[in-house]
Amino acid sequence: AVTRREDYAPPAYWIKTVDLTFDLDPAKTLVFNRMQIERNEQVPVQALRLDGEDLNLTRVLVNGESVSFRVENHQLVLENLPAEPFTLEVRTTCAPEKNTQLSGLYTSSGGFFTQCEAQGFRRITYFLDRPDVMAVYTVTLKADKARFPVLLSNGNLIEQGELDGGHKHYAKWSDPFPKPSYLFALVAAKLVCREQKIRSRSGRDHLLQVYVRAGDLDKTEHAMRSLIASVAWDEARFGLSLDLDRFMIVAVSDFNMGAMENKGLNIFNTKYVLANPATATDTDFFGIESVVGHEYFHNWTGNRVTCRDWFQLSLKEGLTVFRDQEFSQDLAGSPSARAVKRIDDVRTLRQHQFPEDAGPMAHPVRPDSYMAIDNFYTATVYDKGAEVVRMMQTLVGREGFARGMTLYFERHDGQAVTCDDFAQAIADANPDSALARQLDQFKRWYSQAGTPRVHARGYYNAEMRTYRLELSQSCPPTPGQPDKAPFVIPVALGLVGRDDGRALPLQLVGENAAAGTERVLVLSETTQHFEFVGLDAEPVPSLLRGFSAPVVLEDTLSDAELLILLAHDHDPFNRWEAGQRLALNRLLAAVKGDGQVHLDAPVIDALRAVLHHPTLDAAFKELLLTLPGESYIAEQLEEVDPQRIHAVRESLRLQLAQALHADWEWAFDHYQVANEGYSPDAASAGRRGLVNLALGNLCLAAVERQSPLWPGKAYQRFKDADNMTDRLGALSALVGAHSELAEPALERFHALFKDEALVIDKWFALQASAPEKDGKVFARARQLLSHPDFSLRNPNRARSLITALCFSNPAAFHRRDAAGYVFWADRVLELDAINPQLAARVARAMDRWRQLAEPYRSAAREAIARVAARAELSDDVREIVTRALGD
Numbered sequence: 001a002v003t004r005r006e007d008y009a010p011p012a013y014w015i016k017t018v019d020l021t022f023d024l025d026p027a028k029t030l031v032f033n034r035m036q037i038e039r040n041e042q043v044p045v046q047a048l049r050l051d052g053e054d055l056n057l058t059r060v061l062v063n064g065e066s067v068s069f070r071v072e073n074h075q076l077v078l079e080n081l082p083a084e085p086f087t088l089e090v091r092t093t094c095a096p097e098k099n100t101q102l103s104g105l106y107t108s109s110g111g112f113f114t115q116c117e118a119q120g121f122r123r124i125t126y127f128l129d130r131p132d133v134m135a136v137y138t139v140t141l142k143a144d145k146a147r148f149p150v151l152l153s154n155g156n157l158i159e160q161g162e163l164d165g166g167h168k169h170y171a172k173w174s175d176p177f178p179k180p181s182y183l184f185a186l187v188a189a190k191l192v193c194r195e196q197k198i199r200s201r202s203g204r205d206h207l208l209q210v211y212v213r214a215g216d217l218d219k220t221e222h223a224m225r226s227l228i229a230s231v232a233w234d235e236a237r238f239g240l241s242l243d244l245d246r247f248m249i250v251a252v253s254d255f256n257m258g259a260m261e262n263k264g265l266n267i268f269n270t271k272y273v274l275a276n277p278a279t280a281t282d283t284d285f286f287g288i289e290s291v292v293g294h295e296y297f298h299n300w301t302g303n304r305v306t307c308r309d310w311f312q313l314s315l316k317e318g319l320t321v322f323r324d325q326e327f328s329q330d331l332a333g334s335p336s337a338r339a340v341k342r343i344d345d346v347r348t349l350r351q352h353q354f355p356e357d358a359g360p361m362a363h364p365v366r367p368d369s370y371m372a373i374d375n376f377y378t379a380t381v382y383d384k385g386a387e388v389v390r391m392m393q394t395l396v397g398r399e400g401f402a403r404g405m406t407l408y409f410e411r412h413d414g415q416a417v418t419c420d421d422f423a424q425a426i427a428d429a430n431p432d433s434a435l436a437r438q439l440d441q442f443k444r445w446y447s448q449a450g451t452p453r454v455h456a457r458g459y460y461n462a463e464m465r466t467y468r469l470e471l472s473q474s475c476p477p478t479p480g481q482p483d484k485a486p487f488v489i490p491v492a493l494g495l496v497g498r499d500d501g502r503a504l505p506l507q508l509v510g511e512n513a514a515a516g517t518e519r520v521l522v523l524s525e526t527t528q529h530f531e532f533v534g535l536d537a538e539p540v541p542s543l544l545r546g547f548s549a550p551v552v553l554e555d556t557l558s559d560a561e562l563l564i565l566l567a568h569d570h571d572p573f574n575r576w577e578a579g580q581r582l583a584l585n586r587l588l589a590a591v592k593g594d595g596q597v598h599l600d601a602p603v604i605d606a607l608r609a610v611l612h613h614p615t616l617d618a619a620f621k622e623l624l625l626t627l628p629g630e631s632y633i634a635e636q637l638e639e640v641d642p643q644r645i646h647a648v649r650e651s652l653r654l655q656l657a658q659a660l661h662a663d664w665e666w667a668f669d670h671y672q673v674a675n676e677g678y679s680p681d682a683a684s685a686g687r688r689g690l691v692n693l694a695l696g697n698l699c700l701a702a703v704e705r706q707s708p709l710w711p712g713k714a715y716q717r718f719k720d721a722d723n724m725t726d727r728l729g730a731l732s733a734l735v736g737a738h739s740e741l742a743e744p745a746l747e748r749f750h751a752l753f754k755d756e757a758l759v760i761d762k763w764f765a766l767q768a769s770a771p772e773k774d775g776k777v778f779a780r781a782r783q784l785l786s787h788p789d790f791s792l793r794n795p796n797r798a799r800s801l802i803t804a805l806c807f808s809n810p811a812a813f814h815r816r817d818a819a820g821y822v823f824w825a826d827r828v829l830e831l832d833a834i835n836p837q838l839a840a841r842v843a844r845a846m847d848r849w850r851q852l853a854e855p856y857r858s859a860a861r862e863a864i865a866r867v868a869a870r871a872e873l874s875d876d877v878r879e880i881v882t883r884a885l886g887d
């Protein structure tokens, strides 16, 4: 069944308080649920319909008396209820150990955990499981004391004690903040915690705790640090303080996503909590910082102000991603370190959101309909949603945006609201802004899907010393939206001197002075012209600086002009972009042409200059010297032959390794991190990243000319490394170069880390995402399915192999013999019986099948049709394959 945004109606009843008692047993847990309910006077009298799924109903009492009821369509229906507020008591049982979907109440490593967003609470008890029903919760947990010594729920611990002569124990929690059911959580398990008391700016004391399994305590320092930094940042940047005495993070190894912002009791995938230098890479450390921040920031943007309905998901997710991105940028510090984070975020957007916007799952940031809401926790809702918030900040300025946030909380604290309410608050706090003037049009970013294209053309008039910039926009059709109206697009720009790379003053015709060397133009019509005056020579335009809007920029810059930007642009984002485009131009020409790619001297010299540049950051150099990925290249083409793209890119990769050989050697030595203990700060992480990139290039060139020197060095480094970044870097250098030493290194790696689940995930992922050669990588991946450590039940492990192959390794996945598609269909069907949410994620690997050349395309369609033909498919997978087939 399809749910539509336009069908929203307020609930017929409010649930004011909930008193839950859990008698926890893995096989059969008893749930007693006492609710205070009252009619919503605004809507006509009607039956009360409570959602429930996979529950055994044992008792229903209204004001203590038994009543008649029925259960239909996963709902408990009660009619003829009292007109006055009443108490409803519902008793049910459920089987947490059988819950392989990991939604609702489930067991993991012998403990109990919950995941309720979006609709998991109905798998725990009957309820109005929708975010606009907010209640005050009291929760009592009872469990065996030896097996489940830690009992946690939202809010404050108000009582605890023993039961059954000490065999069992209980804990009673109360959360003073009314909340929607998706923010409920409980944990009952054998855990230990790292804790820290902090005093916030406001002078209030708080207890912060990070709960993990006993052996993992030495991996919690970074998560705690990140949490402390998050609390401080939200106070400093937005004046938002922690509103709880106690804030808990719990790590669990079976989890469908990254983490969850349950009020006061965040539950995290272990991947985003556990880290020490021996087991986690720099990337893992940064991931933890951003996810800890993200979940913490939800306490205001999501929990204090929540969503009226699930179509408004981006209200909290887009905004909170924006906030976590800003947090990480602010922690990074220097302008260039900020730019590195920005480039990373844009790469993610282009790699995941752009293809989504171009495929069968394209949907607006505020979707119009869904079959399974879990399918809409997407790159569009999260990452494009964050770009929409970022554009608002660009249009009203940083201070203006902070004012808008303040107004948003003044108006809506404690409410369940819509994306419109947010945009209105930002605009109302900035009445003179371009945002306020064009708010309705700006909000098309919420309602229209698809990635807009901005075409830019410049005309220089030497006589008048003017430069006329023509900007126009269009947006391709998406499913259900054939025609698009123009967007409001902020275009940040600068003009760069052709000869000296100088940042030129920007003065529009009619202005009496230049307004600096960077400004934001607002494109809101189909075509607009902007005329700059006082220019002695034709400038090189640097457009869409900092990626000021989530669009594809189509300009007419020549290679010569891109080389100027690469050498001189003051905007680091566009400097990086110029380098990427020079590489992309060559890759695309070869893919479309005769398949021969050639790295020419001007580009080699420019890249060499970047590598040796005296002031650019190592992390920035690493990004600049990494070629665009195969999926990004594919997105630029009408028709895609993944094998051809792979061959061309591999060839360019080798040329880059060979042409800069001496420079890579220099960089490898020059950027070594001084041996004074590992620290995951941005500067040393950047050096490690560049050293590892150099090592990868050196191994690649060495294997090609059959020299054992660099592979030998890499193997030694792999053995001696004192941190996971260097160890994994050396291992990937060997694997990526197809060195003979890769096998022994992989074996040794497995033996060293066989008890570290998150590291074994890396071991699977590295093999499944290795550059394909003669079909060996695919064969290996298929073999790994029967490795004793592999399991589809653990989402991280399943993803480590399947996502790595089907999403990150196009050349191994898209095979002329269709074996990759058979692999895909088999896994989707197997997973669907265990965990539909995860199955639906994997199913999306085929989104872009229509873009494939033959024979891939027909084989892909056939595989999707085979999945779709299965009668007993979950709604989650059904929605994905139906859309993919386009009927």
Ligand code: ARG
Pocket (backbone or CB within 6 Å): 117, 118, 257, 259, 260, 261, 294, 295, 317, 374, 377
């Ligand atoms: N709200 C969580 C977060 O972004 C993610 C929840 C995902 N839920 C889902 N059903 N996929 O932090």
Ligand code: ZN
Pocket (backbone or CB within 6 Å): 294, 298, 316, 317, 320
């Ligand atoms: Zn979130």
